[in-house]
Amino acid sequence: MNAAVRLTARAVPRMGSLTRPAIARNAMRPIIAQRAAFSVTSRALKSEVIKETEVPVTVYSPDHKGVASGNQAGHFNIPVKNGAAEAAAAEEELEIVTPLEDKVYDQLPRTMQKMSVHGKVIIITGGARGLGNHMARACAEAGAKAIAIFDANQDLGDESAAELHQKTGLPVSFFKVDVRDGNAINAAVQNVVDLYGPPDVLVNSAGIADSNIKAETYDSAMFRRLIDINLTGSFLMSQSVGRAMMAAGKPGSIILVASMSGSIVNYPQEQSCYNASKAGVIQLGKSLGAEWAKHGIRVNCISPGYMDTALNKVPALDAQKKIWKSLTPQDRLGNVDDLNGLCVFLASDASGFMTGANVIIDGGYTLY
Numbered sequence: 001m002n003a004a005v006r007l008t009a010r011a012v013p014r015m016g017s018l019t020r021p022a023i024a025r026n027a028m029r030p031i032i033a034q035r036a037a038f039s040v041t042s043r044a045l046k047s048e049v050i051k052e053t054e055v056p057v058t059v060y061s062p063d064h065k066g067v068a069s070g071n072q073a074g075h076f077n078i079p080v081k082n083g084a085a086e087a088a089a090a091e092e093e094l095e096i097v098t099p100l101e102d103k104v105y106d107q108l109p110r111t112m113q114k115m116s117v118h119g120k121v122i123i124i125t126g127g128a129r130g131l132g133n134h135m136a137r138a139c140a141e142a143g144a145k146a147i148a149i150f151d152a153n154q155d156l157g158d159e160s161a162a163e164l165h166q167k168t169g170l171p172v173s174f175f176k177v178d179v180r181d182g183n184a185i186n187a188a189v190q191n192v193v194d195l196y197g198p199p200d201v202l203v204n205s206a207g208i209a210d211s212n213i214k215a216e217t218y219d220s221a222m223f224r225r226l227i228d229i230n231l232t233g234s235f236l237m238s239q240s241v242g243r244a245m246m247a248a249g250k251p252g253s254i255i256l257v258a259s260m261s262g263s264i265v266n267y268p269q270e271q272s273c274y275n276a277s278k279a280g281v282i283q284l285g286k287s288l289g290a291e292w293a294k295h296g297i298r299v300n301c302i303s304p305g306y307m308d309t310a311l312n313k314v315p316a317l318d319a320q321k322k323i324w325k326s327l328t329p330q331d332r333l334g335n336v337d338d339l340n341g342l343c344v345f346l347a348s349d350a351s352g353f354m355t356g357a358n359v360i361i362d363g364g365y366t367l368y
């Protein structure tokens with residue numbers, strides 16, 4: 001097993017001895033010291049606390065003349081919400097998708113109308129699960145006219161399209177497309193045009209990650225495969241959707257999901273290929289933004305930090321996740337819906353003067 005994978009939370013205070021930039025190392029010391037102090041105190045307190053599921057309450061009230069009522073008391077129990085119940089409630093809330101109805105849109109102030117995607121045809125790659133799936137739901141809530149999910153995973157893709165349609169009543173379709181397959185992409189984009197009209201928005205979220213692979217032993221076929229999916233896939237999707245927008249003479253918004261890894265080097269895991277692929281996506285976004293401004297097509301990147309999605313739900317990453325959190329000022333990974341607002345904004349006309357931008361959304365990770 002890779003040495004980096006074997007790092008445990010207990011090993012974190014010794015991380016200073018490992019090779020990493022001095023600034024980030026120094027920045028970590030006070031955090032680790034504080035956290036260690038906090039965890040000792042909270043552990044000691046935890047053992048003394050009995051966690052009630054209900055709090056019994058006894059209330060003594062004076063009578064209507066203000067005289068104490070002796071031993072007459074009112075008794076009742078108040079329920080206690082625990083963390084697990086709250087998490088379950090939050091998860092349940094994520095399952096609800098409420099489409100923006102025309103009559104509600106009509107009543108919105110102008111600024112809020114501009115921040116919607118009302119009437120737009122939206123293609124989302126990687127929309128079968130994870131961040132792409134939640135951005136698809138957000139677009140449905142923000143007024144999309146129709147949503148097309150492109151994904152290589154047939155079962156998940158079918159399931160998520162059916163679910164989104166059932167929850168919203170919107171036209172939703174699933175195309176089993178590998179973003180490396182230019183011909184299949186072109187056929188699918190043409191079919192979207194036939195079904196719903198030319199696309200207004202592309203959200204390219206399909207991507208894969210390899211990590212904990214040292215550059216000196218990186219298999220070249222694996223390297224090429226990742227670049228092909230993350231970078232060439234972003235290009236082929238943008239090219240096909242961009243052409244459809246140009247052919248229709250329609251302005252459009254292309255949103256490429258890059259990563260903070262395109263701007264910084266992650267720690268402690270080695271992942272040179274992923275980082276390079278996402279740096280490529282950011283530069284591709286800038287280049288297309290410059291080239292296609294004359295066609296009214298905007299191209300921007302969303303660069304997430306560490307997000308709590310299936311991509312990272314790998315047992316080998318558990319120890320590293322503690323390190324990632326400790327290096328994130330907000331002390332958490334991003335929620336699966338944490339990109340939604342930014343996605344809708346970049347897709348909407350409210351971001352009309354934005355192109356070639358790379359917006360990092362990382363709980364503050366890149367501040368250190």
Ligand SMILES: NC(=O)c1ccc[n+]([C@@H]2O[C@H](COP(=O)([O-])OP(=O)(O)OC[C@H]3O[C@@H](n4cnc5c(N)ncnc54)[C@H](O)[C@@H]3O)[C@@H](O)[C@H]2O)c1
Pocket residue numbers: 125126127128129130131132150151152153156177178179180204205206207208209229233257258259260303304305306307308309310311312
């Ligand atoms: N999760 C994170 O921490 C994180 C951080 C930064 C950036 N990102 C980026 O966000 C995007 C989405 O990540 P996620 O966490 O939702 O991942 P995920 O694995 O949950 O979802 C990715 C989706 O892309 C699809 N996909 C993969 N390869 C494909 C291909 N060749 N053609 C078509 N579809 C393909 C998968 O089937 C899946 O549905 C990725 O580009 C990822 O690099 C994720």
